[in-house]
Amino acid sequence: MSISLGRILPIVVIDSADDAEPLAEALLAGGIRQVEVTLRTPAAIEAARRMARHDDLVVGVGTALTTDDVSRAADAGARFIVSPGLIEPVVERTLALGLASIPGIATATELARASAFGLDLLKVFPAEQLGGVAMIAALAAVFPEVRFMPSGGIGPTNAGAYLSHPAVTAIGGSWMAPREAIKARDFLSIADLCTAAGELLR
């Protein structure tokens, strides 16, 4: 199943589920309509559940490492599942539940294995450390049908370079909603960072 995501995906780490609601409001205020909630904290699933109550916010779950992670995310209302690498049972469970699967790839071999599932969008992680836009351009030349969503080391200074590559349909990153800003409940700054990120698309 494919999904229509915007071009900029905030990747968030939420320490308290009570921050989920104001965070969703801040993202929407900043013009962002999609978010990846990483399963890196005990509060993540409940936070995803609360954010998914917003009809106008497409909520996905990231750092999905096991089939159980996928099932819990689906139950919480996640519409897409992201993993840092290609974990085939995670992809299979995600597709079986009718959700969009966006596994991470870091090599041509992993890309080929992910493509065998018929996936139309693959995460490249950790993008900047792997070689950035040049690495994606090299892969895109060999696999012209694949679309990429890089994340890892992307921020305001290099986001534009990724977005300008035709094979990159979206980029992900934590810079729009830093964990410390969420913890500090600095939702005004988060809304401003999201607005600034949106301006990269102009």
Ligand SMILES: O=C(O)C(=O)C[C@H](O)[C@H](O)COP(=O)(O)O
């Ligand atoms: O674990 C996952 O599934 C992830 O989504 C990892 C994220 O892509 C990075 O943590 C984002 O990296 P930064 O923007 O450099 O903070």
